[in-house]
Amino acid sequence: MSQMLIPNTVTEACQMLSSGNRVACAGATNLYVDREKGKYLDRDIVSLHRLKELSGIREEKDGWHIGSLTTFDLIEDVFRGQGSMDALAEAASLVGGPQIRNRGTIGGNILSASPAADTVPVLMALDAVLVLVSETGQRMVSINGFMKGPGRTAIHQGEILTEIVIPFKTGAARFRKVGKRNALAISIINVAVYMEKEAGRITALTIAIGSAGPTALRAFHTEELLRTWKRPDSEEKWQSLHEEIAIALSEDISPIDDIRATGSYRKTVADNLVLQLVRELWEACEK
Ligand SMILES: Cc1cc2nc3c(=O)[nH]c(=O)nc-3n(C[C@H](O)[C@H](O)[C@H](O)COP(=O)(O)OP(=O)(O)OC[C@H]3O[C@@H](n4cnc5c(N)ncnc54)[C@H](O)[C@@H]3O)c2cc1C
CATH class of the missing domain: 3.30.390.50 (CO dehydrogenase flavoprotein, C-terminal domain)
Incomplete structure (x- = not known):
């Protein structure tokens, strides 16, 4: 029977995910459906919900930093009318219904790797960079090239997506x-x-x-x-x-x-x- 593990820090989350047969969980809107279909039933779940540092949006010198646990609702609120980022607000506003937008996260949208994921084309068009953290360090990869197939990405075992960086754009x-x-x-x-x-x-x-x-x-x-x-x-x-x-x-x-x-x-x-x-x-x- 699978267990729920709840890390208090990103380091702890990476440690938990690097060992054993485990899967990360953010808003659970996809994971729950996958488990209903029989997927991941043998895996322990590492819930990221206590990692508050992974939620929210900041403006830094190199662009917008969006925490991987940021919900669609917040993305819509922050980016509506913000130049080229309005396209991301639009995509977020069209995901599922109010419950999914309130609970589902941008990180989960990327990592689910559905060909139909709504935020992914916008992130590709805006040259988003993904920050992936593991026990051994951090790497930054472009979203262009990260998606490998339905349900498959270039994330490694033991890594979590911590944030998405979108460079400022004038167009x-x-x-x-x-x-x-x-x-x-x-x-x-x-x-x-x-x-x-x-x-x-x-x-x-x-x-x-x-x-x-x-x-x-x-x-x-x-x-x-x-x-x-x-x-x-x-x-x-x-x-x-x-x-x-x-x-x-x-x-x-x-x-x-x-x-x-x-x-x-x-x-x-x-x-x-x-x-x-x-x-x-x-x-x-x-x-
Ligand atoms: C009724 C319904 C309607 C939906 N409608 C839409 C829609 O219109 N458009 C759309 O694009 N999607 C839709 N979805 C899919 C889903 O809601 C989104 O893909 C959502 O973004 C998933 O985010 P989550 O936080 O719930 O991810 P979860 O379900 O928690 O996780 C999904 C996957 O991502 C991995 N993961 C999550 N976060 C991280 C992280 N930080 N690091 C590493 N791995 C991570 C998990 O291990 C899991 O494999 C719908 C789903 C439902 C149930």
Whole structure:
């Protein structure tokens, strides 16, 4: 029978996780469901809830530091209207229902490694860096490359995610999600776009898409395509751009059929959302 272990410090948590068959637990919104499905039943649970230093958001010289135990509610409260961080507030506001947003954490969202996790594309588009701590020290890794497959990340045994660092950005970002309904829906496709531009040309652009492959991913071909474009000045040119985005995205994503949607529907939605967000950002930046 599995036990619940409750560390009082990060060091103690790492020690507990480095030995035995154990799993970390933050808000338990995913872990509980996993256990209902029979996963982790043989593992002791290391609950991180006493580690108050892992909750909350700070502004430091190198950017925003978000504790891994920070809830979606707090993320929405702090980042709403805060430049490019508003995209993270938007993603947080669209996770589950009020109970999940009150309890679920950003760290749990990343470590669950669902291809549909809503905050992950935004973190990818904003070049977030993850701080991972173990008994032997600390390492910082980019979120781009950290997700390895459904339910799999590059975290090592005995490590915990302590915080997420997002560098300050001068551009703007947007997040959009399409699910089966407007609320309480897992994403069929979610997209985050970050853009900086000057004199009608894009100077920096990142696009990240969720639910379109085994992990959320960057759309590098589409980013490359858009960097060669000047802002379209007619509906015909926007239409041509739409067609080119559809071609470039075919190189970037390969969504599958599942109970929520077909792969071809997902691809069409992704084409439309990327165009929509890029257009909104391009036009917003023009003003
Ligand atoms: C009804 C319902 C609706 C949902 N809707 C959405 C949705 O719309 N969008 C969405 O993205 N998700 C959704 N989820 C999934 C889930 O709520 C989120 O992924 C949430 O962020 C998980 O966070 P948690 O703190 O509860 O993680 P937990 O369940 O506690 O942990 C999840 C995993 O992360 C690991 N982990 C957690 N924190 C750490 C850490 N600091 N260091 C190392 N490992 C850690 C745990 O070991 C576990 O493997 C939904 C879940 C439910 C039950």
